[in-house]
Amino acid sequence: MIGPFSIARLPRIVFGAGVVKQLPDLVAAYGSRLLLVTGARSFRASPHAAPLLAGLAAQGCTIDTVEITGEPSPEMVDDAVRSFGGRAIDVVVGIGGGSALDAAKAIAGLLRPGNSVMDHLEGVGPETPYRGPATPFIAVPTTAGTGSEATKNAVLSRHGPDGFKKSFRDEALVAAVAVVDPDLLAGCPPELIAANGMDALTQLLESFVSSRANPLTDALALSGLAAVRDGLLAWHDGGAAAAAARARMAYGSLLSGVCLAQTGLGAVHGLASPLGAFFPIPHGVVCGTLVAAATRVNIAALETRAPQSPALAKYAAVGRLLSDRDSREARDDRARLVDLLEAWTERLALPRLSALGVDAADVPRIVAASRGSSMKTNPVVLTDDEIAGLLAARL
Ligand SMILES: [Zn+2]
Numbered sequence: 282m283i284g285p286f287s288i289a290r291l292p293r294i295v296f297g298a299g300v301v302k303q304l305p306d307l308v309a310a311y312g313s314r315l316l317l318v319t320g321a322r323s324f325r326a327s328p329h330a331a332p333l334l335a336g337l338a339a340q341g342c343t344i345d346t347v348e349i350t351g352e353p354s355p356e357m358v359d360d361a362v363r364s365f366g367g368r369a370i371d372v373v374v375g376i377g378g379g380s381a382l383d384a385a386k387a388i389a390g391l392l393r394p395g396n397s398v399m400d401h402l403e404g405v406g407p408e409t410p411y412r413g414p415a416t417p418f419i420a421v422p423t424t425a426g427t428g429s430e431a432t433k434n435a436v437l438s439r440h441g442p443d444g445f446k447k448s449f450r451d452e453a454l455v456a457a458v459a460v461v462d463p464d465l466l467a468g469c470p471p472e473l474i475a476a477n478g479m480d481a482l483t484q485l486l487e488s489f490v491s492s493r494a495n496p497l498t499d500a501l502a503l504s505g506l507a508a509v510r511d512g513l514l515a516w517h518d519g520g521a522a523a524a525a526a527r528a529r530m531a532y533g534s535l536l537s538g539v540c541l542a543q544t545g546l547g548a549v550h551g552l553a554s555p556l557g558a559f560f561p562i563p564h565g566v567v568c569g570t571l572v573a574a575a576t577r578v579n580i581a582a583l584e585t586r587a588p589q590s591p592a593l594a595k596y597a598a599v600g601r602l603l604s605d606r607d608s609r610e611a612r613d614d615r616a617r618l619v620d621l622l623e624a625w626t627e628r629l630a631l632p633r634l635s636a637l638g639v640d641a642a643d644v645p646r647i648v649a650a651s652r653g654s655s656m657k658t659n660p661v662v663l664t665d666d667e668i669a670g671l672l673a674a675r676l
Contacts, residue, residue: 286495312371379427385544426477428538476565505536592660
């Protein structure tokens with residue numbers, strides 16, 4: 282039975298080893314005044330930077346640059362909009378990890394309107410509807426994790442006890458083009474491969490069991506999960522198969538963004554919002570350390586309170602897919618999924634929350650701040666006690 286669904290806007294997607302060479306031509310379609318948003322290090326130090334900048338210069342592009350250090354804050358976005366809003370920028374190109382891409386996306390959204398991003402941020406401030414116009418945005422990821430190149434939201438953070446980690450979200454913010462070149466991922470250190478890869482895995486899993494999943498996103502989520510199964514540990518471990526493995530992860534990460542933009546996420550991302558705001562923990566590390574425990578709690582809650590939920594069969598299907606085994610009993614396949622996620626968490630050395638500065642006294646306020654947009658599409662409504670138990674299991 283295929284029910285009604287709709288698929289929101291996606292970027293034009295250009296995928297493959299070496300496709301970054303097409304970037305000057307892709308930029309030219311939008312004009313010659315370019316704002317380049319990068320992270321602080323990786324891309325500028327990579328062998329791809331010089332030929333790309335030369336190619337853009339050869340086309341007569343004028344290039345202004347913004348470097349994003351760490352996770353983007355509303356102030357970074359507003360500063361860039363103030364600095365470059367008057368320069369008639371034709372196109373914004375973001376090259377980097379999720380932080381650089383999210384910053385670029387928000388800056389592209391506000392260069393022309395010129396107002397503060399705080400006007401639009403979900404859950405803080407006036408939440409004024411965004412009316413655009415957005416400047417065309419080209420997203421070029423250099424990590425495999427967030428899928429930001431395919432989504433309509435930019436996550437911005439303010440850290441500390443009154444901190445937040447919230448989205449500026451609008452369909453007009455979706456990149457015009459996503460240029461996904463697995464070669465740009467070469468040189469990614471193992472701890473980033475682990476954390477970002479577990480983020481992609483979590484996003485695929487949470488999209489697949491989301492209460493807003495549909496047959497089209499299900500097909501994409503399963504394809505992405507198979508790629509993560511074959512790519513994550515192989516890339517992390519290095520060796521001869523690493524190039525093929527990182528292409529699989531670039532693909533899986535892209536699909537995780539495509540899916541989450543349609544379906545929303547779940548409990549892990551509901552908790553990632555306050556955890557990432559209250560503590561200086563990278564997003565992928567939060568996801569990686571919680572995904573096994575959250576999956577265990579979700580499955581137990583569904584088995585007791587919603588045994589007819591389609592999410593139960595889906596968890597079993599992911600257990601079979603990731604383990605490449607079929608135990609003929611859905612309950613056993615689900616148990617195998619949790620075991621496998623726990624084994625990957627250990628193998629990829631994701632730290633426990635206590636090692637990241639979280640202790641038992643913090644749990645109540647994390648639980649209280651966890652019911653943002655992601656938690657609303659979790660396949661079952663978890664109680665406060667269940668969420669607290671999930672956190673306690675990873676302290
Ligand atoms: Zn995520």
